[in-house]
Amino acid sequence: MPLTGSRDRTSSFLDQRVLDVSARRRETLRNLAFLSPWLLGTGLFFLYPLASTAYFSFTHYNGFGTATWDGLDNWRFVFADYPFFWPALRNTLWLVVVMVTLRVVAGLAIGMLVIRIKRGAGLLRTLFYAPFLAPPVAGTLAFVFLLNPGTGPVNTILGRLGLGEPGWFNDPAWSKPALTLLALWGVGDLMVIFMAALLDVPKEQYEAAELDGAGSVSRFRFVTLPHLRPILGFAVITGVIATMQYYTQPLIAGQVASGQIGGSGQQVEPGYPAKSTLTLPQLVYNLGFQRFDIGAACVIALVLFALSMAFAAALMRRDSVFLGGDG
Amino acid sequence: MTPRVRASLEWVAVHAFAVAATLFFVLPFVFVALTALMTDQQSLSRDLWPNPFQWHNLVDVWQTPGFGTWWRNTLVYAAAGTVLTVVSSVPVAYALAHFRFRGRRLAMMMVIATMMLPPQVVIIPMYLVWAKQLHLSGTLWPLIIPLAFGDAYSIFLLRQFLVTVPREYLDAAKVDGAGELQVLLRVVLPMIKPAIAAVALFQFFYCWNDYFGPQIYTSENPGAWTLSYGLGTFKSAHHTNWNLTMAATLLVMAPVIALFFMAQRAFIEGVTLTGVKG
Amino acid sequence: MTRTPRRRLLAAIAVLSLPLAVGACTGDSGGGKTDNPDADVTITFWHGWSADSEVAAIQATIDAFEKDNPNIHVKVVGGITDDKINQALRAGGPQAPDVVSSFTTDNVGQFCSSGAFADLSSFMADSGVDPAATFPSAQLSYTQYDGNQCALPLLSDAYGLYYNKDAFAAAGIDGPPKTMSEFDADAVKLTKTSGDSYSQLGFMPTYHGYESSISHLAAQWSPTYFTADGKSNVAADPMFAQAMEWQKGLVDKLGGYAKLEKYRNTFGDEWGAKNPFMTGQVAMAIDGEWRAGMIQADAPDLDFGVAPFPVPDDQADTYGKGYITGTIVGIASTSQKQNAAWRFVKYLTTDTDAVVNFANAIHNVPSTIDALASPDVSQDEAMQTFIAIASNPASNTTPASPNGGAYQLTLQDVGYAYESGKDSDLKAALTKAAEQIDTDIAQAQ
Structure with missing residues (x-):
């Protein structure tokens, strides 16, 4: 990477030398001017609060008065004594393994499907993409209703077909699968990305493979997949990062399905049913804005930060394109 | 066979x-x-x-006290948020794409890191500042003001698009004596219209759908609620059964889906941009 | 890449963020009782009522107050939950409320111990209110914590048994059950299955069955939640295990957890016109005194009766007691207008006419000794039953704790795991819960 600003490289080095000093200063000012919104924003809304979160994690603070130094007490509490922490982490792991995988597989399958359809592909693409845009609160409410064990249309139909009727959002064993269905409903973003990537695969390679007598399975295996590898990686890692931030859907699903939606005077149990929909971001809200145990909430926030940054680093390492394009 | x-x-x-x-x-x-x-x-x-x-x-849901206010608040948040995001992100993305300076790689890494950051990580100090220092909780300001300082995701997307703008165009404009700002406004902006449209749409949707932000900052004042937050409390606050809850859900979903049908191409192009160019 | 510029960048950012960091360390601007209550002033009052009739009733009370105190204007914000109260009290500032009321007593411990609510003792002393002579002792106890009277009762709630008289007649049951074994037998008799569901259920015992939470049901056993030194007593006091075993027994007798939960999901909203007791889906329910008013408004044809909730067989002599709680009201310690706020609180909580009229309007139990004895209190049979429950010396409540209702959630978790059959070792679960409650309270202090 060049160390100084861009210059007309054909000019003579000596002629430019005097000009350089002031030109470089001007350039630095220009750079700062263009970057200023982001520099300020990063300081005010990222670095400062991050440092502050780290500080609070070592204090006892309930939002009144001032914070008092507490050493590692909050860290010990969260890791050893906070009964929601490990279930939330386990749920996150479940969602990473099952939900992210299924979303990637479904996105690819639906993308391949739409590409193979000759007539009406445009309409299908539109229909399949639309749910992705449904506001999360609305989509979640819709699914809690659709999957309501007592009166929901899904169980009504399953019942009429004589099939089993799961408890969905009311059964700890089915609540995460229900959330996964909701996530699959909104798989349109991945579908579109995969469609673009699939269309990029050179036709000649398929033809060559066919000439070699490769069936559709081995054509997929040896031609399509290698081309999709970078996109698959991108989809998995962004999926994992989105799972780290998974908040609105499990929160609303738990509240609405439990029948206790935070009416005044009601104790809202996070993660209904039986902590099965808890995620780390919900713990930040529970500790920070319901119990006002700001120190412990900041510990969770830092754990969340560490996990997210680890995955972000993985993304940047494997996808140098992300940073590159230096031309 | x-x-x-x-x-x-x-x-x-x-x-x-x-x-x-x-x-x-x-x-x-x-x-x-x-x-x-x-x-x-x-x-x-x-x-x-x-x-x-x-x-x-x-009609009943539409006339529920508050529904109109939520609509107005959501529109204000989404519209102001979108404009501010685009205006503040374009110059940053341009600088990251076409200026050469020390620390550019670090800056790019910071942009990506911020993009990946769950909002919950920094919410507590942010809330304390907005609520206890500035006394702006219960308003839309804590949601809107930060968007005037560049949004990492938008910067990233715009920058990915901007690096594909050939240098020769920019250099040609500079030879004609135009400053960087003029180059950006006169030459670059018209070229990256699709990317700006995509970023604007994404930001609009983000604000429209945002639940966490309004929950933290506006929950104490029903006059500042947005549609997403209002809908989240709808069933309990109005003691309704599924019919009215679904009617409200439909009324919140409808405008976004309608907007999508109108601006489909920009969307699909934008999503493709995030994946393939990324 | 060289080192220096990066360091310079970081330094610049550090400088930029310094003012904020310093700002964050400055303390709150506290309120105080220095204002002149006779000056023209507007105070902000937050409450949780959201139903039209309730909002109208509290507004009528406020109008009456403003008529008596023309210099004090009350700005009202309704439909507020405890989470929001908690946030706003911390935020302070001009938008923050001066007077706050909450439907739950759970957070009184937090409001008092954190200093969020101002101590009202000196206000009461200054205006000659003797708390012991004004308020019933139970109501007085749930509005204080550790001797700090930071809130006052604003009407109370008592829980009892609602029963459907038509269903009772059809099943050949004479009157309301008085003991748990009678209750179980009646619940079974009143249950009619239909396919894999019910056409009528005697009673919805699961803890999510609206008001059938563990704290409401366990009150019939008169449990002790905390020892004298503030440690959790849920494992040591056998009453908790007995209550949970009774509930689990009833769940099994009525068809099992899965079937009941599925049926629960066909219920309408608890606070709406399709409440399952009002639609006849359940024949008996545990509920508060307000339900009678809602039935009169939304299901006037329902022939129902009310009685104290049954008691365990070995405590048959304590029949008549129930769970009691109430709405509480306090003054934010950040308020700059505490003297004016006190005039309003004093009127709301101690003016006999105000208390009686408000109680009648929203079908709640009055919360002062004078108001309870007032001839103007609704003489309605249902209301009188609840007033008797509220006045019963064996009636009890869930005590205040420094971390709000967290201990009730922990106890509920034990109940959920036990009722669903996920965890069958109740004793071990309660022991673990007691430890958890102690740890949580230690963490909160």
């Missing part, structure tokens, strides 16, 4: 899958709409078809 039999079997399989997928993606909307038109009694039963169709459910 002859190739013809195989081909037609494949055709059947593909189209069966297509039908199943269509049902999966479309039926939820259908059931939501049907339930939105049921009576109280029916929405608590296993009926699938409204009888009678109770159209005034939609």
Whole structure:
């Protein structure tokens, strides 16, 4: 990477030398001017609060008065004594393994499907993409209703077909699968990305493979997949990062399905049913804005930060394109 | 198996899958709409078809006290947020794409890191500042003001698009004596219109759908609630059953879906940009 | 890449963020009782009522107050939950409320111990209100914590048994059950299955069955939640295990957890016109006194009766008691207008006419000794039953704790795991819960 600003490289080095000093200063000012919104924003809304979160994690603070130094007490509490922490982490792991995988597989399958359809592909693409845009609160409410064990249309139909009727959002064993269905409903973003990537695969390679007598399975295996590898990686890692931030859907699903939606005077149990929909971001809200145990909430926030940054680093390492394009 | 039999079997399989997928993606909307038109009694039963169709459910929800306010607040948040995001992100993205300076790589890494950052990580100090220092909780300001300082995701997307703008165009404009700002406004902006449209749409949707931000900053003042937050409290606050809840859900979903149908191309291009160029 | 510029960048950012960091360390601007209550002033009052009739009733009370105190204007914000109260009290500032009321007593411990609510003792002393002579002792106890009277009762709630008289007649049951074994037998008799569901259920015992939470049901056993030194008593006091075993027994007798939960999901909203007791889906329910008013408004044809909730067989002599709680009201310690706020609180909580009229309007139990004895209190049979429950010396409540209702959630978790059959070792679960409650309270302090 060049160390100084861009210059007309054909000019003579000596002629430019005097000009350089002031030109470089001007350039630095220009750079700062263009970057200023982001520099300020990063300081005010990222670095400062991050440092502050780290500080609070070592204090006892309930939002009144001032914070008092507490050493590692909050860290010990969260890791050893906070009964929601490990279930939330386990749920996150479940969602990473099952939900992210299924979303990637479904996105690819639906993308391949739409590409193979000759007539009406445009309409299908539109229909399949639309749910992705449904506001999360609305989509979640819709699914809690659709999957309501007592009166929901899904169980009504399953019942009429004589099939089993799961408890969905009311059964700890089915609540995460229900959330996964909701996530699959909104798989349109991945579908579109995969469609673009699939269309990029050179036709000649398929033809060559066919000439070699490769069936559709081995054509997929040896031609399509290698081309999709970078996109698959991108989809998995962004999926994992989105799972780290998974908040609105499990929160609303738990509240609405439990029948206790935070009416005044009601104790809202996070993660209904039986902590099965808890995620780390919900713990930040529970500790920070319901119990006002700001120190412990900041510990969770830092754990969340560490996990997210680890995955972000993985993304940047494997996808140098992300940073590159230096031309 | 002859190739013809195989081909037609494949055709059947593909189209069966297509039908199943269509049902999966479309039926939820259908059931939501049907339930939105049921009576109280029916929405608590296993009926699938409204009888009678109770159209005034939609009117009732629309006239629920607060619904209009939520609409207005959401529009303010989404519109102001979108404009501020675009205006503040374009110059940053341009600098990251075309200026050479020390620390550029670090800056790019910081942009990506911020992009990946769950909002919950920094929410507590941010809330304390907005609420306790500035006394702005219960308003939309804590949601809108930060967007005037560049949004990492938008910067990233715009920058990915901007690096594809050939240098020769920019240099040619500079030879004509234009400053960087003029180059950006006169030459670059017209070229990156699709990317700006995509970023604006994404930001608009982000604000429209945002639940966490309004929950933290506006929950204490119903006059500042947005549609997403209001909808989240709708069932409990108004003691409604599924019919009216689904009617409200439908009314919150409808505008975004409608916007999508109108601006489909920009969307699909934008999503493709995030994946393929990334 | 060289080192220096990066360091310079970081330094610049550090400088930029310094003012904020310093700002964050400055303390709150506290309120105080220095204002002149006779000056023209507007105070902000937050409450949780959201139903139209309730909002109208509290507004009528406020109008009456403003008529008596023309210099004090009350700005009202309704539909507020405890989470929001908690946030706003911390935020302070001009938008923050001066007077706050909450439907739950759970957070009184937090409001008092954190200093969020101002101590009202000196206000009461200054205006000659003797708390012991004004308020019933139970109501007085749930509005204070550790001797700090930071809130006052604003009407109370008592829980009892609602029963459907038509269903009772059809099942050949004479009157309301008085003991748990009678209750179980009646619940079974009143239950009619239909396919894999019910056409009528005797009673919805699961803890999510609206008001059938563990704290409401366990009150019939008169449990002790905390020892004298503030440690959790849920494992040591056998009453908790007995209550949970009774509930689990009833769940099994009525068809099992899965079937009941599925039926629960066909219920309408608890606070709406399709409440399952009002639609006849359940024949008996545990509920508060307000339900009678809602039935009169939304299901006037329902022939129902009310009685104290049954008691365990070995405590049959304590029949008549129930769970009591109430709405509480306090003054934010950040308020700059505490003297004016006190005039309003004093009127709301101690003016006999105000208390009686408001109680009648929203079908709640009055919360002062004078108001309870007032001839103007609704003489309605149902209301009188609840007033008797509220006045019963064996009636009890869930005590205040420094971390709000967290201990009730922990106890509920034990109940959920036990009722669903996920965890069958109740004793071990309660022991673990007691430890958890102690740890949580230690963490909160």
